[in-house]
Amino acid sequence: MDLAQIVQYCFSGITVGSIYAIVAIGFNIIFNTTGIINFAQGEFLIVGAMTSISLCKVLPLPLAILVAVLITTLLGGLVELVFIRRLRDASVLRLIVITIGVSILIREAMLHIWDEKVRSLPYFTGTSISTVTLLGAHISLQVLWVLGVSAVVVMALTLFFRFTLMGRAMRSCADDRMAARLCGVNDRWMVTLSFMLSAGTGALAGCVISPITQTQYDMGAPLAIKGFTVAILGGLGNSMAAVAAGLLLGLLEAFMVSQLQVAYKEAVAIVVLLLVLVFRPSGLFARSEVSALRAS
């Protein structure tokens, strides 16, 4: 394997890795405010991409993506309002099973709205063959878009959670819901907001990768599994660690593809997931004492 090849694999790994990271952050946002693992997270990406592909025929690309992200955001809020909010004292398991059901409904709705054809957005700049050359490797312009958008999303979310009142209110709900409520935070609205936020970021991620990976109605579940793996790998709820874990998994997958059959690529993430669950259920970056506590 020469340098150019290594750079090529690195870039492909970082590209998918950053998408996994965004999915993982979507999981984390909802997990932090509710303790739910939202199985419909992957579907949000596909809804976003599919909507923008349809809108793209009548609207200019940036506007189509914007509207698609807004629509998906509303969908996320709707899911929370209809299914989650009314069950305030339900067990977490019950809520998780509901999100599984929601993911099936969204997926089947997409199948009936858009059929099972593979579609994709046009490349944001240039065409599928325009590339930049770096250290002998050819890198598609869309890859740069993915990296740029991921970086902006991660940074914006970090700033949002750290410096805005609303972001702080959401974090306070994650820490201690009762205390947050006593301080006058509307915790129910925060839960709705967390669904909207993670649906919106998911939709944006879905749009950005659509030109590279293309989009099909049933691609949400595998993405969700990868995203969940990454979220666990980084430690559930820890978004910055999710970025590192996402890149790690992306690179691992990219280099595995050079060694293994493509059919087994999916299995890599799952083996990683199982290994992490077995050995470090609180994530790679948590201290071992925390792991021991969680496991007990």
Added chain:
Amino acid sequence: MTTLRRHIPLAVGILTIITLHLSLSRAGATYYMTQITMSAYYALVVIGLCLLMGYAGQVSLGHAGFFAVGGYICAVLTTHNLVAYRGAPFILWCRSLGLVFERQDLYGVTILSFAPWPAFVASLTVAGLIAFLIGLPVLRLKGHYLAMATMGFGLIIYRLVLGARLFGQADGISNVPPFPLFGSLQVNGRPPFRVQNYYIAWTVVMAAMLLSVSLIHSRVGRALRSIHENEEAAHSLGIDAYRYKLATFVLSALFAAAGGALLTHYNGSIGPSEVTVMKSIRYVAIVAVGGMANLWGALAMGVVLNFLSLRGVFGTYDDVVFGAILIAMMVFAPEGLLRVPRLRALPFLARRRHG
């Protein structure tokens, strides 16, 4: 007296089965029995999952994986042609024990493969072992980790089956021979064997039910129930919650594998569609409809819903129906449709995460 009352549903079940057979043959619609037989094997998976979800309070999203382990191992062992190795000492040894058998296929080619009985035992052993290995670390964790780990397991099996030539990739494995039980009884899907197989399937299911019902009314069942109510209190009474959960998980995987193995022999084939995540979710949905801790409800719903699905009643909305059922049950009636069980559904998970 209580023992007697416990077995009333069993008697009702057996009566229903016989009545169903008689009325179907009176109506000249015995072809329905094929799908009922298939539904019964699927119901076997549901019974195991009901033990796990309703009584041990753990959820598995990979039971289609265990089903497939059972089915595929049987299919591979009984169809993989070993003629090339017929002189090998291991095969000769197996032959002397009657573990392999020779037959001719449609085109007169001699096929030497493992016999269904050893294949069945092997498939159950492997499924049980896998469940043990997954459960061993994961059941020590709380919450939804088993759901995720089993979902991961299901996906790995799915990928493996799609990717490996040994498992027939997207085509699956066909021409699986019938499973001779004893005498003239055999698990065989051809029409002359229809009535016989209807009763074979139901005998297996009823045996599983009897085992499960006895189990939940035994010391083990009481232990599981106490874990369910309050794990700490159960601990203080010296109940090893972890061991009971693990045992239940392995048992439920064995049920699923047995269902897969028998259905594969019955259908004569198995394909990757049996292993999708959606299949696993479907089993969870059925247990939810039956009422989490309600074995008879799960059995009834398992047979009815699978039968309707196999008849194609839901058309292209098959998955939607199960998704909608899952949501509706969880939102409106988490205790199941058929009766209010004595236990609240999965209370041990009700603990919200703090900090």
